[in-house]
Amino acid sequence: MNPVIETILNHRSIRHFEDKQLTDEQIHTIVKCAQAASTSSYMQAYSIIGIKDIEKKKKLAEIAGNQAYVEHNGHLFIFCADLHRHEVAGEMEQVDVSTSLESTEKFMVALIDATLAAQNAALAAESMGLGICYIGGIRNNSEQVSELLKLPNRVIPLFALTVGYPAKMSGQKPRLPLTHIYHEEVYEQDQGHYKQLLNEYNETISQYYKERTKGEREDTWTGQMVNMLKVPKRMYMKEFVQKKGLDIK
Amino acid sequence: MNPVIETILNHRSIRHFEDKQLTDEQIHTIVKCAQAASTSSYMQAYSIIGIKDIEKKKKLAEIAGNQAYVEHNGHLFIFCADLHRHEVAGEMEQVDVSTSLESTEKFMVALIDATLAAQNAALAAESMGLGICYIGGIRNNSEQVSELLKLPNRVIPLFALTVGYPAKMSGQKPRLPLTHIYHEEVYEQDQGHYKQLLNEYNETISQYYKERTKGEREDTWTGQMVNMLKVPKRMYMKEFVQKKGLDIK
Structure with a gap:
């Protein structure tokens, strides 16, 4: 197993951090790595907002359901889907690109680009x-959140990444x-087998929770x-997204 | 620079491959790594279809615009956003979860989950x-593509990954x-500076293409x-996605 695969397989979500801030160098390395990801048609349709301000963090924590x-x-x-940059490109080149930017297709591109990064x-x-x-x-x-980040x-x-x-x-x-995740040639057509795998997984999960909670x-x-x-x-999301000029047509 | 960051920064899209197939062990390692990614609320809202069949690959290449x-x-x-599994979970538990599955919010979750993987x-x-x-x-x-993969x-x-x-x-x-990608505390509010960075980037890109094409x-x-x-x-995407029961409400 090489160090990349080791890092990938060792992933777990970390929810308790030491009180020690990342250096700007660390932050820049992380962003540079984000930028090195593939991007659809070179669009780079995302932005990242970095938050150091503790008041702003507190506000975001409240919004996220008081996650400390x-x-x-x-x-x-904060990772954002971003097609504003392309609208500005349209202005600079004096070409109307709004139909593209309002399409479900480009909404998907922006989500995918942001998430790869x-x-x-x-x-x-x-x-x-x-930890992340x-x-x-x-x-x-x-x-x-949009107002807070202007x-x-x-x-x-789209989502935050705590580091x-x-x-x-x-x-x-x-x-x-x-x-169950990986299908060969076509999606699983045998509903019986499909459900059987889900039942087996239910067993695994049931055992997992029992062991962790002493049966509780x-x-x-x-x-x-x-x-x-x-x-x-x-359920407000559709209206919000469309109000922001995305996923309209 | 550690080996993970080195791999990340060394990324480039590879468009010419040797005629040598991956082993099942390699494929499984890759899928296992995909599965190790974070997933929203444990939903794992994606599926991966692996294609070995050369006729099917040919057909997909045609659809993708004859990319050899x-x-x-x-x-x-082939990476797919997948909320079918959750519909089956609903059937198994005899609970109607269709409103959730038809929401823009869960459409976003499925895209994000698939892309992290x-x-x-x-x-x-x-x-x-x-190479990828x-x-x-x-x-x-x-x-x-949906018909081909059933x-x-x-x-x-969502997209294919050639390896x-x-x-x-x-x-x-x-x-x-x-x-331009990374903003501190709030999104860049200075439109002049925003455009200036785009102009500087235009210079970089212009130089890059000139050098690669001997000025052509x-x-x-x-x-x-x-x-x-x-x-x-x-532009058919909105209709397609909604016909598939996603991003409706």
Whole structure:
């Protein structure tokens, strides 16, 4: 196993950090790594906002549902899908590009570009001995986050990445069976086998929680998913995204 | 510089591969690395279809605009956003989760999950001495790709990842200035400075193309972007995505 694969497989989300800030050099290395990722048609359709200000971190932590590690960490990055830059390019070249920018296709491109960059940033940080955690919770109130970061039109916050020196390691949660994620030639057509794999995974997860909680937590993956998904969340998102000039047509 | 950062910064898209197939062990290592990525609320909202069949590769290459390396490579992975699994979980638990699955929020989650996994796969492959190239071109006809891969409802193909032994190395294209991608505390508010950085980048790109083409290619980044974006592409995407039961509400 080479050091890259080792870093990748050793990943776990870190939710307790030491009170030690990243240096600007570390931050720049992480951003440079983010930028080295592939980008669709050279669009580089994302921006990263770095937050040091403790008041702002506190505000973001509140929005994310009072997750303490959004406030207390070594550095906080906010990854945004960004098609504003391309609108400005249109202005500079005096060409109307708005139909493209408002398409679902380009919305997808911006999400993909931002996320490729983010995962490079995450792995770069982890390779430096730092811990990371992605925070989707900032989407609890994307409007408020956008105001806080003064995001222009056609830019939306996607998620935060907290980075820092791990104060407490956490475990790794078992993933879906490889053959459930990975299909050969076509998507699994045998519904019986598909469900069988999910049942096997439920067993694994059930065991995992029991062992960690000394038998107290009874849960399965499908149970956990359904409990979460039965209460629709962030249903304002469509309106927000379209108000920001994305995913309209 | 550690080996992870070195691999990340050394990335370039490879478009010519030797005629040598990946072993199943290599494929499984790559998928295992994909699965190790962070996932939103444990959803693991993606699937990967691996293609060995040469006829299918040929068909996908045609769809992607006759890109030869979609046909000739060591292995072809198709990354899909997948909320079908969660619908099946709903069936198994007899709970209706369709409102969640049809939300823009969960569409975003699925795109983000799939892309985090993909970038892990890409880096794992690169760390093994393999080359990679992302192929957004399969979105030229997502309907046809879905039929070819027999994707169920609530699963859409996002992009392909060609992997293989590099037959020809390629160069690295200069990225946007770090300070244009990375903002401190708030998004750049000074439009003059914002455009100045784009103009400086245009200079860099213009030089880059001139040097590579012995002065023949005159191009800038904003010029290139605008030329591409002025002709809206894949405008069928919204209808396709919604027909597949995603991004509806």
